[in-house]
Amino acid sequence: MTPAVRCIGIRHSFGEHLAVDDVDLDIAVGTVFGLLGPNGAGKTTTIRMITTLLPVKTGTVEVFGLNVTRRKMAVRRLIGYVPQQLSADSSLTGRENVALFARLFDVPRKRRAEQVDAALDAVGLLGDAGRPASGYSGGMIRRLELAQALVSSPRLLILDEPTIGLDPVARSNVWERIQAVRAETGMTVLVTTHYMDEAEQYCERIALMHRGRIRARGTPTELQTRLGPGSTLDDVFRAMTGEELEEASGGMRNVRATRRTARRLG
Numbered sequence: 349m350t351p352a353v354r355c356i357g358i359r360h361s362f363g364e365h366l367a368v369d370d371v372d373l374d375i376a377v378g379t380v381f382g383l384l385g386p387n388g389a390g391k392t393t394t395i396r397m398i399t400t401l402l403p404v405k406t407g408t409v410e411v412f413g414l415n416v417t418r419r420k421m422a423v424r425r426l427i428g429y430v431p432q433q434l435s436a437d438s439s440l441t442g443r444e445n446v447a448l449f450a451r452l453f454d455v456p457r458k459r460r461a462e463q464v465d466a467a468l469d470a471v472g473l474l475g476d477a478g479r480p481a482s483g484y485s486g487g488m489i490r491r492l493e494l495a496q497a498l499v500s501s502p503r504l505l506i507l508d509e510p511t512i513g514l515d516p517v518a519r520s521n522v523w524e525r526i527q528a529v530r531a532e533t534g535m536t537v538l539v540t541t542h543y544m545d546e547a548e549q550y551c552e553r554i555a556l557m558h559r560g561r562i563r564a565r566g567t568p569t570e571l572q573t574r575l576g577p578g579s580t581l582d583d584v585f586r587a588m589t590g591e592e593l594e595e596a597s598g599g600m601r602n603v604r605a606t607r608r609t610a611r612r613l614g
């Protein structure tokens with residue numbers, strides 16, 4: 349069966365810096381796939397190539413068998429994308445925000461109102477849809493962004509760090525919504541995260557990325573079993589890279605990224 353995503357030998361450089369280095373990925377239709385790694389591993393750059401936002405200069409990317417370079421517009425129609433940066437407008441209501449995306453993504457006019465409400469309902473925001481997003485909590489904003497991505501009924505949902513900066517309750521709430529929509533629609537989900545516990549709990553398959561390369565892949569259990577009983581994904585990461593995840597994701601960059609998110613949600 350044609351996979352939802354296939355990357356073969358993709359590379360991307362920013363100047364001299366090789367951010368994505370010979371990455372192969374195969375994501376089966378209907379899977380929740382986690383691309384894991386610390387800040388700066390190359391996860392966002394990989395995702396931006398899959399979503400057609402960055403050109404694929406080396407290697408090949410296909411989404412449901414469509415080449416992202418040759419069939420850019422067709423690929424975009426299949427994808428719902430929740431980026432790390434703020435994509436909701438705080439001056440608009442929840443419903444207006446989702447309606448804007450419905451227009452952007454060419455949801456047929458006749459079906460728009462119905463699909464906007466269905467997307468808001470799927471993320472548990474129908475009751476708050478008439479309020480300006482400026483009054484939403486961080487978790488509600490993330491769920492609103494999820495509704496924006498879902499309104500076009502994508503076959504592939506891509507989420508870049510969907511729960512960064514959220515408290516544990518809001519984090520599990522976002523995940524429950526993602527899982528419910530997935531169960532109902534059979535949509536494929538590609539998610540990046542550096543929360544290993546979330547990957548263990550919610551992802552069926554994962555790839556561990558570090559310094560531009562995939563260092564390990566498999567189901568969470570397969571990866572943990574390779575190291576022996578009681579191992580966590582943090583242990584796997586350490587064994588693959590020789591570094592602590594904390595160390596690898598530490599420093600100013602991490603602080604800046606967290607602050608950026610906190611500001612955006614605050």
Ligand SMILES: Nc1ncnc2c1ncn2[C@@H]1O[C@H](COP(=O)(O)OP(=O)(O)OP(=O)(O)O)[C@@H](O)[C@H]1O
Nearest residue numbers: 362367385386387388389390391392393394509605
């Ligand atoms: N526009 C850019 N210009 C220059 N360098 C960049 C750019 N975007 C990313 N990089 C660099 O490429 C590398 C990979 O970044 P990327 O954002 O893909 O990592 P990431 O795993 O998604 O981490 P994060 O969660 O912090 O975004 C990093 O070293 C980063 O500094």
